[in-house]
Amino acid sequence: MKRILVIGSGGQIGSELVPFLRKKYGKENVIATGRRTVLPKVITEGGPWVYLDALNQESLKKVIYENSIDHIFHMASVLSATGEKIPQTAWDINVNGLINVLEVSRRYGVERVIWPSSIAAFGPTTPRENTPNETILQPTTMYGITKVSGELLAEYYYKKYGLLTLSMRLPGIISSETAPGGGTTDYAVEIFYEAIKNKKYTCFLKEDTKLPMMYQPDCLKCHVNFVEIDESKFKRHVYNVTGVSFTAGELAAEIKKIIPEFTIDYKPDFRQEIADSWPKSIDDSVARKEWGWNPKYDLAGITKDMIEKLSKRLV
Numbered sequence: 521m522k523r524i525l526v527i528g529s530g531g532q533i534g535s536e537l538v539p540f541l542r543k544k545y546g547k548e549n550v551i552a553t554g555r556r557t558v559l560p561k562v563i564t565e566g567g568p569w570v571y572l573d574a575l576n577q578e579s580l581k582k583v584i585y586e587n588s589i590d591h592i593f594h595m596a597s598v599l600s601a602t603g604e605k606i607p608q609t610a611w612d613i614n615v616n617g618l619i620n621v622l623e624v625s626r627r628y629g630v631e632r633v634i635w636p637s638s639i640a641a642f643g644p645t646t647p648r649e650n651t652p653n654e655t656i657l658q659p660t661t662m663y664g665i666t667k668v669s670g671e672l673l674a675e676y677y678y679k680k681y682g683l684l685t686l687s688m689r690l691p692g693i694i695s696s697e698t699a700p701g702g703g704t705t706d707y708a709v710e711i712f713y714e715a716i717k718n719k720k721y722t723c724f725l726k727e728d729t730k731l732p733m734m735y736q737p738d739c740l741k742c743h744v745n746f747v748e749i750d751e752s753k754f755k756r757h758v759y760n761v762t763g764v765s766f767t768a769g770e771l772a773a774e775i776k777k778i779i780p781e782f783t784i785d786y787k788p789d790f791r792q793e794i795a796d797s798w799p800k801s802i803d804d805s806v807a808r809k810e811w812g813w814n815p816k817y818d819l820a821g822i823t824k825d826m827i828e829k830l831s832k833r834l835v
């Protein structure tokens with residue numbers, strides 16, 4: 521059985537990825553790590569957990585060596601909106617953290633490094649509808665700049681050292697267990713909490729802002745595909761993936777079908793400019809063709825499942 525390290529296991533994706541992987545590969549084979557001190561019990565009590573700061577190469581070496589790690593999921597990242605507030609820290613965590621992981625991985629014989637890139641790798645000069653896999657990458661946010669830099673670095677480590685790196689350009693992730701923090705697509709999670717608790721929500725993006733999104737179960741499936749699928753299927757190391765694109769208004773309308781008294785108003789802030797620089801929809805046909813990417817959830821499916829799950833917890 522392969523040994524897996526997850527860095528950033530307290531985050532929006534990491535906190536669900538760890539239990540998902542433990543169920544699949546055995547709890548002792550999945551080492552949860554990160555810098556957060558307050559972690560869900562499912563992480564700390566469900567299997568091995570160690571504190572790890574990816575900015576510290578020595579501790580990375582120790583954890584990877586002592587645990588005979590085969591695959592790494594590097595999930596630690598500062599998201600787009602926070603990145604605009606602390607751009608130097610975003611660079612440090614997103615780029616210097618990644619290069620440490622790549623460097624230690626190639627020295628210690630790690631087989632695969634899997635880490636998410638983002639739709640933020642694209643920018644205002646990229647075609648915004650059906651954005652192709654290979655296209656212009658001129659982001660205008662620090663977050664986007666770190667993701668493009670990461671894509672180039674990871675490719676470099678593959679070419680120079682043969683380290684298999686794989687990344688998916690994730691859209692906004694909608695999840696029911698851990699809320700995202702500091703992203704531009706966070707509204708699509710917040711809206712559910714507010715709709716259930718207060719029946720109203722003030723959205724920080726405009727009603728007609730359309731962005732690509734994905735439901736967490738599809739996102740987890742994508743991560744597992746990257747460990748399980750045979751290397752020969754991957755003709756490149758960065759893939760566009762998407763679930764479904766919708767506007768803030770369309771999401772609100774879908775929620776209203778289940779919670780009729782729900783109301784929404786719109787007060788766009790600095791995040792609007794970030795959203796306006798990103799694609800509205802993504803062409804993920806390359807991922808579908810090469811390794812069988814096939815997301816399940818559409819807008820109605822996401823909305824129904826989110827409301828069902830959160831309603832149980834929030835009442």
Ligand code: SER
Binds near residue numbers: 599600
């Ligand atoms: N969810 C991310 C953000 O909004 C996009 O990758 O920053």
